[in-house]
Amino acid sequence: MSNNLVVPTAAEFIALGKQPEVLFWVGCSGSFDDRAKKITKAFVKLLNKAGVEFAVLGAEESCSGDPAKRAGNEFLFQMQAMMNIEVLNGYEIKKIVTACPHCFNTLKNEYPELGGNYEVIHHTSFLKDLISTGRLTIEGGKFKGKKITYHDPCYLGRANDIYEAPRELIEKLDAALIEMKRSRRNGLCCGAGGAQMFKEPEPGNKDINIERTDEAIDTGADIIAAGCPFCNTMMTDGIKAAEKEGNVEVMDIAELIASANDL
Amino acid sequence: MEYLPNIIFVLLLLAGVGYFASNIKKMIRNIQLGKKVDRSDRKGERFAQMARIALGQSKMVRRPIAGFLHVIVYVGFVIINIEVFEIIIDGITGQHRIFAPYLGGVYDVLIAIFEILAFLVVATVVIFWLRRNVMNIKRLMMGELKGWPKNDANYILYFEVVLMTLFLTMNAADLSIQEGVMAGRFTSEAATHYVNAGSFPISGFIAPLFDGMSFESLLIIERTCWWLHIAGILIFLNYLYWSKHLHIMLAFPNVYFAKLTPKGQFTNMAAVTKEVKMMMDPNADPFAASDPNDADEVPAALGANDIFDLDQVQLLNAYTCTECGRCTSECPANITGKKLSPRKIMMDTRDRLEEVGAVINKEGVWNDDGKTLLNDYITTEELWACTTCNACVEACPIGIDPLSIIIEMRRYLVLENSAAPSELNVTMSNIENNGAPWPYNQMDRLNWVNE
Numbered sequence: 001m002s003n004n005l006v007v008p009t010a011a012e013f014i015a016l017g018k019q020p021e022v023l024f025w026v027g028c029s030g031s032f033d034d035r036a037k038k039i040t041k042a043f044v045k046l047l048n049k050a051g052v053e054f055a056v057l058g059a060e061e062s063c064s065g066d067p068a069k070r071a072g073n074e075f076l077f078q079m080q081a082m083m084n085i086e087v088l089n090g091y092e093i094k095k096i097v098t099a100c101p102h103c104f105n106t107l108k109n110e111y112p113e114l115g116g117n118y119e120v121i122h123h124t125s126f127l128k129d130l131i132s133t134g135r136l137t138i139e140g141g142k143f144k145g146k147k148i149t150y151h152d153p154c155y156l157g158r159a160n161d162i163y164e165a166p167r168e169l170i171e172k173l174d175a176a177l178i179e180m181k182r183s184r185r186n187g188l189c190c191g192a193g194g195a196q197m198f199k200e201p202e203p204g205n206k207d208i209n210i211e212r213t214d215e216a217i218d219t220g221a222d223i224i225a226a227g228c229p230f231c232n233t234m235m236t237d238g239i240k241a242a243e244k245e246g247n248v249e250v251m252d253i254a255e256l257i258a259s260a261n262d263l
Numbered sequence: 264m265e266y267l268p269n270i271i272f273v274l275l276l277l278a279g280v281g282y283f284a285s286n287i288k289k290m291i292r293n294i295q296l297g298k299k300v301d302r303s304d305r306k307g308e309r310f311a312q313m314a315r316i317a318l319g320q321s322k323m324v325r326r327p328i329a330g331f332l333h334v335i336v337y338v339g340f341v342i343i344n345i346e347v348f349e350i351i352i353d354g355i356t357g358q359h360r361i362f363a364p365y366l367g368g369v370y371d372v373l374i375a376i377f378e379i380l381a382f383l384v385v386a387t388v389v390i391f392w393l394r395r396n397v398m399n400i401k402r403l404m405m406g407e408l409k410g411w412p413k414n415d416a417n418y419i420l421y422f423e424v425v426l427m428t429l430f431l432t433m434n435a436a437d438l439s440i441q442e443g444v445m446a447g448r449f450t451s452e453a454a455t456h457y458v459n460a461g462s463f464p465i466s467g468f469i470a471p472l473f474d475g476m477s478f479e480s481l482l483i484i485e486r487t488c489w490w491l492h493i494a495g496i497l498i499f500l501n502y503l504y505w506s507k508h509l510h511i512m513l514a515f516p517n518v519y520f521a522k523l524t525p526k527g528q529f530t531n532m533a534a535v536t537k538e539v540k541m542m543m544d545p546n547a548d549p550f551a552a553s554d555p556n557d558a559d560e561v562p563a564a565l566g567a568n569d570i571f572d573l574d575q576v577q578l579l580n581a582y583t584c585t586e587c588g589r590c591t592s593e594c595p596a597n598i599t600g601k602k603l604s605p606r607k608i609m610m611d612t613r614d615r616l617e618e619v620g621a622v623i624n625k626e627g628v629w630n631d632d633g634k635t636l637l638n639d640y641i642t643t644e645e646l647w648a649c650t651t652c653n654a655c656v657e658a659c660p661i662g663i664d665p666l667s668i669i670i671e672m673r674r675y676l677v678l679e680n681s682a683a684p685s686e687l688n689v690t691m692s693n694i695e696n697n698g699a700p701w702p703y704n705q706m707d708r709l710n711w712v713n714e
Contacts, residue, residue, distance in 0.1 A: 007712045026708070028699040037711040058709040062698030070651045071687050072566065072673030074532045076695060078539040109528035114536065154652040159527025185657050189595040194651030198690040198700055202648035205600030212595075 005044050010055040010091040020055035022126075023093045025107065027100035028063050029229035035236060036229035042258035043099050043123055049263060050136040054097070060087050066102040069110065071195040078114060081106075085116035099123040099254060101155035101228045102193075108160070122156055124166040124227050124253050131172065140174030142260045148175045149221035151212065151235060152187030153228035166227045166253050173260055178219045188212050192230035213238025217248055224250045272354035272493075279497030286504040290582060293620040296629075298563075300574040302520045309519045312662075317518040322660040326589070329394075335387045336423070339380040340511070343430070346377045350493055363460035374461035378434065381427040382465045388420045388427075395420075402588030407607040412507065412586055419508050422499050426492060433488035434461070435469035436481050442470075449478040457485075513583040514661040520576045521662030526653045529670055534565065535678075566674025569635040570616045573671060580663040581613035590655035590665055596648040603648035605655035605665035611640035612668060637672055646672050647684055 013020050024047065029036035047054050065080030088096075096118045098104050108120035121129075130136040148170050156162045163184045170177045182188045191201065191208030201207055213235050216224045224239075226232045235250045251259075302309075315321050320337060324330035349362050363370045395403050395416055408416075440457040443449040463470070473481060503509050510517075541547045567573050590605035591597050597604050615636045623629050637643075649669045656664050676682045683691065690700045698705040 005712055007709070009709070026711075028701065031708040031711060032699060032701055032703045037714065040711055056709065059706045061708055062705060063694045063700060065694070067700050068691055068694055069529060070670070070673075071683060071691065072670065072675075072677035073683070073691055074535045074565070074674055075539065075678060076691055078532075078535050079542075080694065080698070082539060082543055105525070105527035109525050110531065113531040154650070154654075155527050158653040158657050160525050186593070186654075188598075189650045189652035189654065191595060191650060194649050195687055195690065196650050199647070199684050199686040201599075202596070202601045202603070202644050204596070204602075204648075208595045208599050208650065211599050 004048075005041060006048050007044055008055050009058040010060070010093070011058070013055050014091065018053075019092065021053040022055075022095045022097050022121075023088070023091070024054045024056050025064075025096050025098035025100075025103055026056055026061060027098060027103045027229070029233075030099055031061070033229060033233065035232060039099055039229060039232065039252040039254055042252065042263070043254040045258050045263040046127060046130070046136060046254060046261075049261065050130045052130070052135070055091075057087060057091075062087075064103040064106040065110075066106045067195040067198060069106065070193065077110075081111055081114045081116065085111060085114055088116060088118065093118060095119045095121070097121045097123055097126045099227075099229065099252065101153040101159070102230065105155040105159050122160075122162060122165070122227065124156075124169055125162065127254065127257060128165045128168055131169075136257075137261075138169075138172045138257055139260050139262070140172065142262075143173040143175040143223075143256065146173075146175045146223060147178055147219070147221045148173070148223045148225050148256075149178050149180055149216050149219045150183070150225045150227075151180070151190065151216060151231055152184060153226065153231050154187070154189050154193050156227055157187050158185055166225065169253050169257060170225055173256060175223075178221055180215050180219055182215065188215065190228075190231040190234035192234045197230050197233070207241075209234035209238045210241055213242060217242055217244055222248065223256070224248060225253055225256060226250060227253050266357070269355060269357045275494065275497065276351065276354070279494075279500060283501050283504065286501070289620060289624065290504065290509075292623070293616050294575050294578045294582065296571055296616070296619065297573050297575040297578040298571075300576050302576060305523055308523055312521065312523070313515055313519045316660070316662060317515045320660075325660075329587075332387045332390055335380075335383050336391075339384040339387075342380055343377050343384075345373065346430075347493075347496060350489070354493060359456055360458055360460045363458055370460055371462035374434070375464050378431065378463060378465040381430050385424055385427045388423045392417065392420050402592040405588065405591065405604065405606075407604055407610055408586065408588075412610065415506050415508075416586070418502070419506060422495070422502070426495050426499065429488045429492040429495060431466045431469060433485055433492060434463055435466035436473060436485035436488065437461070438463045438466055438470045439473040439476065440478065440481050440485065443478060443481070451478065453482065454478050507584065507586045510583050510585040510661060513579065517579055517583040518662040520579065522664060522667075526656055530667070532565065532674070534563070564675060565678040566676070567668065567671035568637045568675045568679070570612060570619060572675065573612070573636075573668060577664070577668055577671075578612070578616055580665075580668075581609050581616055583661060584609040584613065584663055585661070586610060587660070589658040589660065590663070593654040593658040595650055595652060595654065601645075601648040602642065603645040605669075608641060608645070608665045608668055609663060612636060615640050637675060641672060643676060643682070646676065649673075 010020065010023065026040055030040040062084055063080050064084065065077035068080065069077035096107055101122060104120055104122045107118065127136065131138060150166055150170055152163060167177060188211065189208060190212050216235065224235050226235060232250055232252060239245055239248050239250060320334055323333050352361050353359055394400055437457060440449060440454060441459050444454050444457060445459060564572055570578060586606055588606050594603060594605055619629060622632060646669055651666060653666060656666055693700050693702050697703055
């Protein structure tokens with residue numbers, strides 16, 4: 001169905017003697033997780049529409065090492081980082097965009113000390129720039145009257161102080177942005193960070209994603225907007241647990257914009 | 264004999280300040296048990312951060328009620344210290360209200376401000392006490408506060424009430440003497456020593472209690488309060504070292520040395536970089552003799568098992584923590600009933616550091632006591648409950664970073680003990696073998712394009 005996606009690899013660019021405008025770092029979730037793949041495709045559609053000459057690494061991309069580093073396995077993290085840096089530097093990549101705040105944080109903040117210096121941009125900031133430079137427009141009509149609440153991913157918000165770009169995009173949809181009680185720097189984690197995504201939670205009386213999803217549902221929002229594939233998974237699970245699947249939807253900002261533009 | 268009070272005062276002052284200084288020296292020695300860390304960069308930003316967050320209390324007021332109350336006590340404490348300065352000079356020189364002749368009308372205003380602040384401090388401290396003991400505020404009643412931490416918090420409040428009450432009573436007696444001298448009732452040299460100075464908006468309400476008292480009785484009240492007040496301050500000063508109240512000093516260096524890099528950026532382990540580079544370098548000789556310059560370098564443990572493995576800023580963090588619990592009340596793990604409490608991480612670190620320090624005090628050197636911060640204080644269950652979301656770091660009003668300690672301890676568990684939870688071992692072996700945390704083939708990373 002999505003055969004019209006144009007997704008060249010960095011290797012293909014090199015073969016043509018060209019350099020991509022930006023490298024799209026897809027990440028493991030974006031590559032393999034069924035839900036996150038939809039985010040990847042939505043973002044690619046927007047890149048295609050805006051005429052961005054981007055490349056992906058494809059099979060040459062490997063885990064950024066974030067979960068390993070947060071789990072304390074510095075050795076594995078640095079192995080991953082150095083392999084990726086070798087590939088990225090080999091292609092002389094200068095600018096990277098990614099839809100995963102974990103990859104974003106790691107590439108932006110933790111690769112430089114290991115020899116990887118790039119301008120790293122989260123896809124919400126990138127989309128905002130495409131719109132402000134006129135390369136992309138947003139059709140607002142589709143979400144008119146809808147209530148959207150935005151969940152701040154920890155690794156975008158507190159970790160890197162990016163709170164406004166995603167919100168500005170939502171506001172461009174003509175939708176009503178309603179905030180949860182805990183938002184921006186006080187935003188509550190979805191429960192997936194620090195490698196928790198890959199393990200059962202420690203004993204407690206509630207799962208973190210349930211706590212957070214309940215808070216989002218309490219706003220009365222029709223849509224929970226997220227900017228992170230992990231958050232998306234956790235909140236989607238939370239919606240299922242609350243049996244609100246028919247009423248509330250979890251969507252990535254890129255999906256919202258693609259959908260508004262009927263892509 | 265004329266100078267006896269001055270001599271006693273100076274001895275008391277020297278003893279009080281001297282004992283405090285010796286304890287602070289021990290504290291610094293304990294902090295230096297940690298690893299050195301370079302925070303000598305970006306001095307301008309560090310000073311600005313200290314001015315804003317420590318001096319300016321900018322993060323305190325994010326919680327408006329507690330923040331506002333704290334600002335009252337903070338401002339009261341700082342400003343009333345000007346009066347303590349005068350009291351110290353008076354005590355040494357045997358003068359009374361030595362600043363008064365030099366400041367004239369300004370002196371009256373100052374004393375009035377001190378009095379109003381002293382009253383506000385007492386009122387605020389009463390509210391603090393109610394918040395801590397009556398109002399069932401969750402973060403002030405959690406398990407880790409049982410016993411000493413709760414008593415400590417209350418003792419601080421009692422100290423403050425007693426000191427402020429002594430200060431105001433002293434002023435009330437002083438005022439009564441001044442009034443007696445003015446009215447010509449007291450004419451002795453001892454009475455005229457009490458110069459007519461100051462304005463007493465609060466103690467003016469206490470003074471009527473002393474109506475009709477003789478000069479001798481008033482003198483006893485005034486002197487008793489004066490001596491107890493200054494002695495109380497010196498005792499309180501020495502209490503700090505044993506208390507969470509150390510933050511009144513340490514908040515400043517703690518904020519100065521706090522991390523300036525993005526919160527999401529975790530430290531790079533240089534020792535690991537060295538090894539990974541060697542592994543990835545096809546020309547490296549794994550059996551090569553190590554650099555002779557490194558010969559006396561004891562290979563340090565990777566990560567943190569005990570306080571010795573933490574860095575000096577982390578240990579300073581532990582001494583600075585005021586146990587307010589803002590971190591814990593924002594922690595997603597704690598909110599959902601997990602064992603982890605970032606405040607407890609800081610309290611445990613300090614307790615262990617004090618325990619190690621006590622051994623060194625007693626035996627002169629550190630002798631292994633068979634205990635460690637990991638397991639004896641902080642359990643793996645707490646460490647593995649963390650989502651690394653930085654809420655605790657964001658919440659701390661004075662720049663403490665509990666997350667960095669959690670990560671160092673996870674590093675020890677994984678790198679030294681291979682003791683990650685089994686699901687994470689699976690995740691990590693997937694990353695190692697497939698380049699993804701799930702068991703998919705790296706060659707399939709682009710399959711989504713055609714799905």
